[in-house]
Amino acid sequence: MKVLILTAKYGMGHMSASKSISDDILKYNSAAEISVVDLYQYSMPVLSDYLYSFFGAMLKYSSKTYIKYYNSSDKSTENIDLITRKLSYSVERLVMEENPDVLISTFPIISKAVSLYKERMSVDIPLVTCITDVSSHYEWISKNTDKYIVPCIDVKYDLIKKGVNPDRIVVYGIPISKKFRESFTQQAFSELHSNLVNISKYNRKKELLIMGGGLGILPKTQDFYRKLNSTEGLHVTIVTGNNRKMYDSLKDRYENITVLGYSENVSELMYKADCVVTKPGGITLFESIYSLTPIISFMTELPNELRNIDFIEDNNFGISLHSKAEENVDRIIKFINDSSKIEGMKMSMKKFVNSLESDYFDNYLQDINELNEIYGNEKYAYKIGKIAQK
Numbered sequence: 001m002k003v004l005i006l007t008a009k010y011g012m013g014h015m016s017a018s019k020s021i022s023d024d025i026l027k028y029n030s031a032a033e034i035s036v037v038d039l040y041q042y043s044m045p046v047l048s049d050y051l052y053s054f055f056g057a058m059l060k061y062s063s064k065t066y067i068k069y070y071n072s073s074d075k076s077t078e079n080i081d082l083i084t085r086k087l088s089y090s091v092e093r094l095v096m097e098e099n100p101d102v103l104i105s106t107f108p109i110i111s112k113a114v115s116l117y118k119e120r121m122s123v124d125i126p127l128v129t130c131i132t133d134v135s136s137h138y139e140w141i142s143k144n145t146d147k148y149i150v151p152c153i154d155v156k157y158d159l160i161k162k163g164v165n166p167d168r169i170v171v172y173g174i175p176i177s178k179k180f181r182e183s184f185t186q187q188a189f190s191e192l193h194s195n196l197v198n199i200s201k202y203n204r205k206k207e208l209l210i211m212g213g214g215l216g217i218l219p220k221t222q223d224f225y226r227k228l229n230s231t232e233g234l235h236v237t238i239v240t241g242n243n244r245k246m247y248d249s250l251k252d253r254y255e256n257i258t259v260l261g262y263s264e265n266v267s268e269l270m271y272k273a274d275c276v277v278t279k280p281g282g283i284t285l286f287e288s289i290y291s292l293t294p295i296i297s298f299m300t301e302l303p304n305e306l307r308n309i310d311f312i313e314d315n316n317f318g319i320s321l322h323s324k325a326e327e328n329v330d331r332i333i334k335f336i337n338d339s340s341k342i343e344g345m346k347m348s349m350k351k352f353v354n355s356l357e358s359d360y361f362d363n364y365l366q367d368i369n370e371l372n373e374i375y376g377n378e379k380y381a382y383k384i385g386k387i388a389q390k
Contacts, residue, residue, distance in 0.1 A: 001032045004100035006039045006091070006114065008107040010055050012214060013283040017106045017132045020175035021361070027178070028362035035098060039110050043090035060215070063301055070303045074137050076162070080116060087113035092121060104128045108139035115142035131155065132174055133282040133304045134311040136162060149175075149360070151282065152311065152352075173289075173356045174282050179267035180290040184353055187271075187292055205235040205256075206336050209273035209293070211266070216243020217279065217298075219325040227329045229254040234333070237273070239263050267291065275318070275336050277325065280308040285317075290353060294318045294345040296332055298325060316348040 003025055007018040015038070022034045040048040058066050091114050095103075103125055105111040111129040118127065130149040131140050136158030140148070148164065149172045150156050156169045208228070212218035218240065219225075228236050236257045240247040250259045263269065270276060270291035278284050280297040285308050288295045295318030297309050309320045319335060321328045335341070 001029055002098065002100045003032055003034045003102050003104065004094070004098050005034065005036045005104045005106065006094075006110045007036060007105070008040045008110060009038055009052050010107070011281070013132050013281055014106045016177070016283050017130055017175045018104075020177055021104060021106070021130060023178045024175060024361050028359075035100075037094065039087055039090060039094075039107075039113070042094060043087050059302075067301060067303055070137070073139055076138055076141075080112070084109055084113050084116065088116040088120065091117040095123070095125065100125065102126045102128065104130060106130045106132055108137070111140065111145055112142045115144035118144040130172075130175060134174075134285070134308050135304050137304070138162070151286070152315075153355075154311070154314075170357050170360050171355070172358065172360050173353070174286040176283060176286050176290060177267065180270070180287050181358075183267055183271045184290040184292065184350075205233050207273045208234060208236045208332070208336055209239070209269050209276040209278075210236060211239045211276060211278045211284070212241050212243060212246070213279045213281065213284070214241045214262075216241035216246050218243065218246055220246075221326050222249075224326045224329055225250060225254060225257060228333075229256045231256075231333055234336070237269060239266070239269070274342060277332065280305045280312065280320070282308060285312065289317060289349045292346045292349050294335075294342055294349075296335060297321065299323060315352060316345055317352075318345060 003022075005018045005021055007014045009015055015036075018036045022036055025032050025034060038048070040051065044051075087110060091103075095117075103114055105114055105127065108129075111127065114127050117123065118125065126146045127142075127144060128147045128149060129140060129142070129145045131151060134151050134155060136150075136155050141159070141162060141164060146168060148159060148169045150159065150169055151172075151174045153171050156166070156171055159169055160166050210218065216239075218238065225236075225238075228234065234256065236254075237260065238250060238257060239260050239262075240250070241262055244261070247259060247261050250257065252259075260269075266287065270288060270293045273291075273293050275294040275296055276288055277296040278288070278298065280295075280300060282304075285295065295312055297312060297318060297320040299321050300306060300309070312318045313320060319331075321331070325332070
């Protein structure tokens with residue numbers, strides 16, 4: 001079994017989801033050969049770096065430009081741009097090199113490129129598209145996608161309204177690191193076997209986790225941190241990511257605040273936290289859900305993140321801030337001290353995770369293996385042979 005996962009580094013969420021899918025597949029099929037490829041880097045080794053840098057700068061300094069593009073592209077269209085065509089021919093070359101049994105995409109434009117490749121070459125290799133936000137944006141929809149991995153039932157219904165066959169949609173959640181899934185299993189097991197597990201929480205300080213993402217976008221005023229630091233019965237952990245300036249301004253400054261830079265132990269930090277204040281990205285959102293850690297979302301203007309906030313509030317997973325965090329210190333403190341509300345949100349998260357089709361890749365890849373055994377790979381080998389002749 002050969003699996004080719006195609007992704008892009010427009011933010012780290014798509015790459016993170018790709019690695020998590022790889023872990024999921026290996027859990028069920030340890031002999032699977034899996035390659036994770038940044039298709040933009042593969043197709044355009046020099047230009048891709050500029051495209052990624054431009055995207056990061058646009059989000060940081062001109063988010064309105066991104067918002068305008070996002071909203072204008074949320075419509076059904078048959079038009080294929082030059083980059084998608086370029087990526088499509090790169091998929092053709094990559095398939096010849098790798099000879100995969102299945103293609104998985106975690107980025108919308110890549111799904112369109114693979115769909116175009118399948119149409120041009122009359123290739124039947126299955127395409128699985130993994131949607132990495134709580135979104136049914138039209139960019140994710142391509143007519144030659146065989147399966148859509150979606151984060152929740154609402155996105156499934158939205159895709160059906162847009163013409164996607166319901167048999168092609170699997171409510172799987174957004175793929176996250178196995179550390180978070182193990183954390184969920186550990187907590188569920190503990191609750192079943194001991195009524196004393198959480199007693200220690202009532203004998204310690206409340207734990208607030210604040211994360212600024214890779215860029216470390218965090219409240220800038222020291223008054224925000226001073227007020228949190230002086231709150232009785234509260235300890236705060238702040239992850240500043242790659243924001244060295246913020247790290248230096250906070251490190252060792254406050255008695256009740258621990259400051260970390262980039263951390264590999266986010267799963268452990270979330271597990272220990274009573275709630276997390278964070279940017280509402282899709283991956284972080286699902287990491288919080290699996291950790292059973294209620295969410296306080298930073299204010300955002302990005303359309304995909306606004307949809308994530310709707311998902312948080314509609315499902316009782318947390319709250320959102322509608323103004324700067326500096327203006328909401330009292331609200332944050334009140335929320336983390338509302339034990340009844342916190343426990344209710346944890347129960348909502350647990351119920352949601354248990355509703356997901358988490359063993360999907362086990363069943364789906366078994367079906368592909370059976371097809372390969374029946375046809376001896378002739379079905380795909382014939383198509384790939386046609387490509388090689390061109």
